[in-house]
Amino acid sequence: MCQESRSFIAPFANCSVIDTTMKFYPADTPTFLEFDKIITLLKKECYGEPAQLYFDNIEILTRPNPIRKLLDQTAELKKTIEDSEPIPIYAYQSIKHKVKLLRKEGYVLSIEGIQAIHNVIKMGLSIDYYFRDFKRQRTYLQLYEICGAIDIDSGLSSEIDRILDDEGNVRPDASIELSQISKRINKKERELDSTFKQVADRAKKSGYLADTVESLRNGRRVLTVSAEHKRKIGGVIHDESATGKTVFLEPIEVQMINNEIVNLYADRRKEIYKILSLLCMHLRPYADALVEVENVVTQLDIIHAKARLAILLDADKPEIVGKASFGYRAAYNPVLYIKNKKLGVPTIPFDLDLHPPNRILVLSGPNAGGKSVTLKTAGILQLMVQSGMLIPCDPNSKIGIFDSIYTDIGDQQSMEDDLSTYSSRLKNMKYFLENANEKSLILIDEFGSGTDPNVGGAIAESILRQLNFNKTNGVITTHYSNLKYFAFKTKGILNGSMEFDTQSIRPTYHLIVGKPGNSFAYEIAEKTGLDPRVIKYAKTKTGKNEKAIDELLIELQEEKKSLESRISVMEDKESKVDRLMKNYNELHKELEFRRKKIKLNAKEQSLFTISQENKELDAVIKQLKEANDLDKAKVIAKTFKTKREKVRGEIHRLKDEVYYQDKFDPTTLKEGDYVKMRTGDSIGNILSIRKNKAEVQMGIMTMSVPLKELIPAKEPISMNDSRRIIMDIPQRERFERKLDVRGYTRSDTLHAVQEFMDRALLTNENSLTIVHGVGSGVLRKAVLVKLKEYPDIIEVSHPEEQYGGLGVTYISL
Template identity: 30%
Template sequence: MNKKLLHTLEFHKIVAMLRHHTSTSLGDRVAEEIRPSSSLEEVKRRLQATDEAFAVDRLKGGAPFGGIRDVEGSVKRARLGGMLNPSELLDIAGTLSGGRRLRRFLQGVHEDHPIPLLDDLSGLLVEHRPLEQSIAAAIDDNAYVMDAASPELGRVRAELRTGETRIRERLEQMLRSSSTQKMLQEALITIRNDRYVIPVKQEYRSHFGGMIHDQSASGATLFIEPEAVVQMNNRLRELKFKEEQEVEKILLKLSAQVAEVNGDLLANLSILAQLDFLFAKAALAREMRATLPHMNDRGYLRLKRGRHPLIAREVVVPLDVELGSGFSSLIITGPNTGGKTVTLKTIGLLSLMAMSGLFVPTEDDSELCVFDAIYADIGDEQSIEQSLSTFSSHMTNIISILREMTPKSLILLDEVGAGTDPAEGSALAIAILEHIHRTGCRMVATTHYSELKAYAYERQGVINASMEFDVQTLSPTYRLLVGVPGRSNAFAIAERLGLDKAIIDHARGEVNEEDQRVESMIASLEENRLTAEAERKSAEQLRAETDALRQELEREQNKFREQREKMLERAEREAADAVARARREADEIIADLRRMALEEQSAIKEHKLIDVKRRLEEAVPELKKKGAPAKTPKKAREVQPGDEVRVPSLGQKGHVVEISGSDVLVQLGIMKMKVAKADIELVGNGESGAQTSKQQPPKAVTGLKRSRDENVRTELDLRGLNIEESIVEVDRFLDESILANFHQVYIIHGKGTGVLRQGIQDYLRRHRGVAGFRLGNYGEGGSGVTVVELK
């Protein structure tokens, strides 16, 4: 890309904006040299690096470049053996420290958000902590060589401070002397030529020995170094000379250390310059609200709402254009100041920016091409010095373009063929455009010639476009209309301005019939376009309304689901509370049973059992589940004596003793209870229970008794049973023991693996009738037996 083209498309202004965002002079130097590349791979790599910097800028607000300075000159002078001053050494240390911080920052970002190119680039930064530490140990933040830089410097400066103190003390004695005070202009100590002096009146100069170093402007005051401190000042000068020598020795030593690593330092500067340049591109993209374009080398270009970056965002009209797909040449017509030239410059400038690795101010999914060259003939380049007319100037430029262009070039021509006779100019313009089109270039040209409209309409691969003009307001809208040629608005404008209708009609009659047909065709096309655009806006409005309704429906559905979930949660909590209340009621009923058994000391009356049963039934919460189909109970055979049954209202299993009409007497552990036949369920098919009843006919018991004379044991042997079976037996055993008024019982579970023992003891912890338990002692069975204390 030649400099003339870059200046024509105002690329230098983009460079100036980019340089404004650099953080260091290193990055500014790189930004100043930015140029477009014609290599697709190189452009993609540049854009990827910019995209990574843009991601860091978005996530972290930019990268830290504090402390980094351009120390290239200092490093090169140190390499040649020169001595660096403290400020230069301090800048080198700050640059090393800043590079280390930047590297660690980018590595930290890379761990959370991959930025491979920036991570690789920052990974090349070399750390030199020993050099940093040496400079920091010798020079403070004010670029002053510290006393601790070397033992000799510390000793010399200590002597200097002592000598200065002694001189001041001697001179202050003289100032306090009454005989000396009248000779002094002022009672103060000052310094002249690095030597301590006192101000003496002119008339008393002979009364002081020593040396005169200066006098006031009026000559009334002489600054005299008294003879008493001359030797002391001489010693002070010697110490200061030694101090200078020692400081120079320290600086030379540090400069030599810089020279040893000068290659790494210069390489670091180059890397830091590139990183600063990349983050400047990211900051420029943020400022422009630019996006990452897709790139190709097929000659295809598609801008979606592209904006000229040098026009204020508030006033610029976005550009939508496509080139290189159905057509390779675009002929734009329209009135002056309608935006044709801005359109050309926008296409060219955005292409240059993308080829330079910069984001472009367009919407997402815009696509640009990497051209081998971009050529432009834009603006009036008439030169009085060269005696060239406007036409000659344009033709000279176009001839140069025709000589250098290739099929992979982009050609931008503004007002092609202008500046000469319209007939010859239009014919020449058509010939030039045809030659460029046959070459295969991508071309965008603007013109006023109506003949070019017909050329674009008839030629394959060439398409008309125009800049929209609002006749009602007599002003351009700056919108590009692809596929619609520009129409002459002279008659319409004249009519709007008030020109007599007869004159306008006469003028229309002077236009030949073919031109009138073309104008009518263009007017019809424009009318159809406006109608289609209005319908498109209406469709977009309908779609927006539909989307709004859909979103409202989704919100309502989400609200309904949330309410349903809340209701379900509330119902579950209420059910849980009901179950908890039922459990507490059941526990209270069982406690009442046990209390009555202990208090009665005799059989419990039937009406009391019925009342307790009713209370148990009322304690069960009724939970209705919607949508759950009712289960059809299986038809079971009639209950017979000896069958094993379950009483749901009590939650207990037992055996049928006898049947009396609709009531059944059921053996529940040691209790016998009369329940309704509808309140029992067969366990299994009941056959084993029937057979058992035949072999062992049940005893007829009419009530529940508590007596120690019954066969109630104080121990339970569970060996050979699993945990589930054992829990059932333990529950039954504990109920019998409590009713028998036992205070201590024994559960034999054996030693084994300890699983059965652990399961039984877990159950005992939850049992309301157990006061405590322990393993058996010696003689009681040891760990194979659990001794249970009952309440």
């Protein structure tokens, strides 16, 4: 008998191999987890049989993206209901078989079949109209994507409406011929009424009729005539009563009229068949579109059922993570929630978040404390999520994806295979050990039970050890102390317990992760009223050690949890301190860079001022030479030269500190490396290296750059080498931040300013000076015209008169 199933297909025994659906062992695992009850609820919410059939054969997916898509669809449809703008879907029948018949040339569908198709067409058109609202298209993006497949001609609905009325009857005016036949029928029926009434009145006055004047036999109106008078009225007898006292006679006066009416109705049926035949011929080319509309309607019906269930459960969409893991927050069992809701009893939520490297929860505690419910909840919620259903949990829950679920729940004694309960459980364990992996979810209830506790506990511990070695995920319930202790000392396994109120001797049904539980067997026995002598004797048999071990384990677990929590806090603090130190060092480095950059700019400005003063000095020296005071002229010239050289030296030193701190050896660069200039942000690729220069491709430009000016960089997102501009970039110290165009023509000035600005941008300069003189203002205007072409310029200004006034232009980038 097949025990393995890869998808939830009633009756859970399907063994088809579908890589994208979940694998189960045993095959009826979904039933053990009560997933069949969820399916029943969903089927009740369906409008049509196709959606119900889907849930009978629902697939449990194992890939994150398709699961996320299904969840998004359900969440969107839930929102349409909550926002009071539901998608227009209602009861429908499957039309696929009818469309299959319609495809046959000459086949004429019944009126019921056409009505079913019409219903689906109208629903498709309503859905299409619903999503013509642009706001809905954006709000319900996933649903709009589904409904985009609807492509149906609205004329089909109009044509069917022209032929059939709301009751499904062919309209009398569906064709000209039918309209004429209908009129003739109406006329003849009026004639029949008049003639029949006259005959009936005469017969009644003569006392020939029974109490009931007329009846209907073989589709014809007849008189109810007393048997003794049947020969007194001319006509045809169609029937007589059971007693023989009454005959049903068609008067001879109306026979011809009835015959004509019968013939007219026959003509009417032929015309209706012809009309329906033409209608089917009109529908036939749209067969594929009709099937597609039903597919969309069915898909929306499925999603709608999930959304209705989500509202019933107050469910939400969790976050899906790719790896297999637990991350439930404020979750509860959906079946239990519905049951408690009817009884007015609250359902206790639980958090099940096993932080890595923990993968297995060993759950202990008193009987009837909620262990099995918690175990089943973990399984049923997983099935719901992986089939695209919203689940009752906090939306911040992070749910992992499993490829398989293996369960060992309840009494699995097999009479057919001659296996005891324990033998059957060992058979399950053998399968788990051979097949479970890091993508599997193991759910084992009352682990190790069914045999001698000492032996059963030892075997269970060995199995648990191997499952943990296989990196399997799972929830396991037990009462065995050795398993609790093994979980305490083993990495990857965590203890958990169901809280128990020792004052009231009642379970609270709260899950506590990280703390083993006590069975509280004696306390429960005392509460049930068991004879104290029996309890006392039992305590003497177990001794103090059993309870002491449990209490010690609980204390150790609490201490371990507290220590782990403190370590986690310390690690978090240490991480924050490291980040703060890193940020501080980076900020300090940035501030130091800016400070030196400001100082560098000031020195360069100072050098410019000295250059301005140097012109005045040249005039003074010239005057001194003319006055033959050469010694004084030499002293003045030497003083200014020394001052200028000193400033230049400081500028060179600051440049080295600002741009050459990294001690990078440029000789290590090679062809193909990605680099950027020390004074810029653009990234390029080294095409070739010759001596101390590299040819670098930067975007559409190819530049020759000194190696000293380059530092390594990461590869940019994209490079475009369709065009090249060749440039030779000299060393940065050779770039002067001042351009003097006095004496240039306007054309030469425009060209010089463009080259000057381009080089400044490549070297990341931010403060420039152009000297053009006052003159007639032609060169100043030419400079300003060219500067307007550069959007990176922040400000253009002129210095005070003593520093050049309108003859000098300052540029800030």
